Amino acid sequence: MTATISYAYAIARDADGSLEEALSGLPGVAEAPVHLVRVEHSDDVVVAVSPVPERDFQEAALRAHLEDLDWLESVARAHHRVIEALAARTAVLPLRLATVYLDDERVRLMLRARHETFAGRLNDLAAQVEWGVKIYVEAATETERPAGPPTDAGLSPGRAYLSQRRAQRHAREDAYRDAGQAAERVEAAARAYAVDRVQHRPQQGELARGPGENVINDAYLVPLQHAEDFRADAMQAAEGLPGVRVEVTGPWAPYSFATLAEAEPLKRATP
Numbered sequence: 001m002t003a004t005i006s007y008a009y010a011i012a013r014d015a016d017g018s019l020e021e022a023l024s025g026l027p028g029v030a031e032a033p034v035h036l037v038r039v040e041h042s043d044d045v046v047v048a049v050s051p052v053p054e055r056d057f058q059e060a061a062l063r064a065h066l067e068d069l070d071w072l073e074s075v076a077r078a079h080h081r082v083i084e085a086l087a088a089r090t091a092v093l094p095l096r097l098a099t100v101y102l103d104d105e106r107v108r109l110m111l112r113a114r115h116e117t118f119a120g121r122l123n124d125l126a127a128q129v130e131w132g133v134k135i136y137v138e139a140a141t142e143t144e145r146p147a148g149p150p151t152d153a154g155l156s157p158g159r160a161y162l163s164q165r166r167a168q169r170h171a172r173e174d175a176y177r178d179a180g181q182a183a184e185r186v187e188a189a190a191r192a193y194a195v196d197r198v199q200h201r202p203q204q205g206e207l208a209r210g211p212g213e214n215v216i217n218d219a220y221l222v223p224l225q226h227a228e229d230f231r232a233d234a235m236q237a238a239e240g241l242p243g244v245r246v247e248v249t250g251p252w253a254p255y256s257f258a259t260l261a262e263a264e265p266l267k268r269a270t271p
Contacts (some may be wrong), residue, residue: 004051006101009034009082010253011093011111011118013126014044022089023048029078030056037107045119047107048082057100087253091126093118094255121258127224128195129251133234134203135182136212136245137175175243179215182237182244186218189233196221198256212245219256227251 007029012019019036028034028050036046055061065071079097086092101107111118190197202214222230231248238246 003054005054005057006037006049006104006107007032007052007057008095008099008101008107009048009050009079010086010095011122011258012046012048012086013091013119013122014046015090017044018089019046019048019086022085023082026082026085027078028052028082029075031078034082037104037111039108039112039115042112042115045111045115045122047111048086049101049104049107050082052100057098062098083253083255091122091128092253093121093125093258094253095258125221125254125257128221128254128257129224129227130254130256131220131222131227131230131234131248131250132252133186133216133218133220134214134247134249135179135186135216135238136247137179137215138212138243138245176215178238178241178244182241182246183216185237186216186234186246189230189237190220192233193226193230194220194222196257200256221254221257222251224251 009028014020014036023034023036026034030050030052032050032052034048034050037049038046056065065075076097083092083094101110198219200217200219202217204214220230227250231250234246234248238244
């Protein structure tokens with residue numbers, strides 16, 4: 001029989017006892033059924049968990065799996081699927097991907113120890129959603145070589161090349177200024193509607209999907225009643241600004257604003 005451990009997805013508030021029904025039949029990581037862990041004689045704060053094979057989440061195995069994009073995508077999809085199912089019904093504190101405990105009892109001990117903190121944060125996040133806002137500079141980069149021969153017959157090839165490089169540099173500088181203006185417009189929308197903000201590092205490499213350079217990567221916490229107003233204003237932030245693109249994603253569960261529980265090291269307790 002394969003040894004299992006407990007994979008924790010999120011802390012949630014089960015005010016009306018309906019979360020078990022919401023999770024019924026929903027596959028978690030490794031296609032395992034998801035259930036709730038509670039603390040005896042307490043209120044409605046719960047942890048959503050499922051059993052996963054211990055061998056896949058041992059430290060060495062997990063490091064290897066994190067290099068396997070197919071495995072990582074599968075886990076991430078299941079992780080977010082459970083969180084979104086919870087967030088559709090209640091306030092939720094998402095946990096980090098691959099947060100694991102030795103068993104449900106260890107999850108219960110964690111919940112008991114941090115119960116008051118979790119309950120307070122769930123109150124803070126009730127009826128709030130997260131929007132992600134990324135701003136991209138799409139102008140040609142300063143290091144790009146101009147394509148084709150110089151088109152200005154009045155200049156030598158060398159001078160024409162330098163002229164094109166200078167034009168590229170100026171276009172890039174203009175795009176950065178415009179990106180700053182777009183950021184100011186987003187911040188104005190945030191002042192009107194958002195209650196909190198987290199500034200993430202701009203995405204690079206494989207994480208930066210789509211054209212352009214990601215220069216702003218922020219998350220905003222917005223009351224549900226203002227969510228669409230914020231989105232509409234943020235989407236318009238790049239209007240009239242050539243070379244700048246604004247991407248708004250969400251609404252999400254408040255991933256960037258949760259109080260996160262740390263995973264317990266995977267080792268057996270000694271008697």
